[in-house]
Amino acid sequence: MYEPGRVCMKIAGRDSNKLCVIVDVIDANFVLIDGETRRKKVNIKHIEPLKKTLDIKKGASRADVIKAFKALGKELKDTKPKKSTERPKKKKVKKIVEKAPKKAVKKEIKKETAKTDDSPKKEASSVENPKTETPKIEVKEAPKKE
Amino acid sequence: MQHKTKSRTFRRVKVRTINGTKTTYQRRKPKVGTCPETGEILKGVPRALPGKMKTMPKTHKRPERPYGGVLSSSATRKKIKNKARELEL
Numbered sequence: 001m002y003e004p005g006r007v008c009m010k011i012a013g014r015d016s017n018k019l020c021v022i023v024d025v026i027d028a029n030f031v032l033i034d035g036e037t038r039r040k041k042v043n044i045k046h047i048e049p050l051k052k053t054l055d056i057k058k059g060a061s062r063a064d065v066i067k068a069f070k071a072l073g074k075e076l077k078d079t080k081p082k083k084s085t086e087r088p089k090k091k092k093v094k095k096i097v098e099k100a101p102k103k104a105v106k107k108e109i110k111k112e113t114a115k116t117d118d119s120p121k122k123e124a125s126s127v128e129n130p131k132t133e134t135p136k137i138e139v140k141e142a143p144k145k146e
Numbered sequence: 147m148q149h150k151t152k153s154r155t156f157r158r159v160k161v162r163t164i165n166g167t168k169t170t171y172q173r174r175k176p177k178v179g180t181c182p183e184t185g186e187i188l189k190g191v192p193r194a195l196p197g198k199m200k201t202m203p204k205t206h207k208r209p210e211r212p213y214g215g216v217l218s219s220s221a222t223r224k225k226i227k228n229k230a231r232e233l234e235l
Contacts, residue, residue: 009230011223014210048230072235 008047181218
């Protein structure tokens, strides 16, 4: 009953309700399956054998299973293992170093702007014509407030 | 008297305080999920209040298989077995 090439339906687990083929018999209780499911060692109790069989040798690869499954009219995805990529550790350290001076620069700019904002207000209240004393930028701000 | 305290829709919980005990009122838990075919209690389905269930991820709320959270595992096996035997390839 459970020999390589036998089409089965998975009954238990998250791959249940999916078709598979027995690729290899490991034990009296366990077989290796592949197909719509993941390539996996499963207990015989977790699969239901069907009448249909496929032409597959013992220990067939994933590519052979994909070819054989076309006889059933089903196309399978070819799964490839992901390439391992290195973690970008160095970049993280650089960012922290760059952030610190930026904040300091911003604070300084704010302080400068605050100082400049204070000066025209006092002058506008105290002195009536600030054109002679203050630079060009401060002259532009004064008429808006009035 | 409040409706909350009069009826038994809310659960009464005694809380210890410095002056003695105080009764507080909390929502009752929802019923346990059961399989409609076998009558079993569904495993992997939490008895949390609907507000808390909203914040949970999907994988925490039901087992990850066909009919998960609706039928028990034994009922799904029977159902899929019968489906497989009638299948024509």
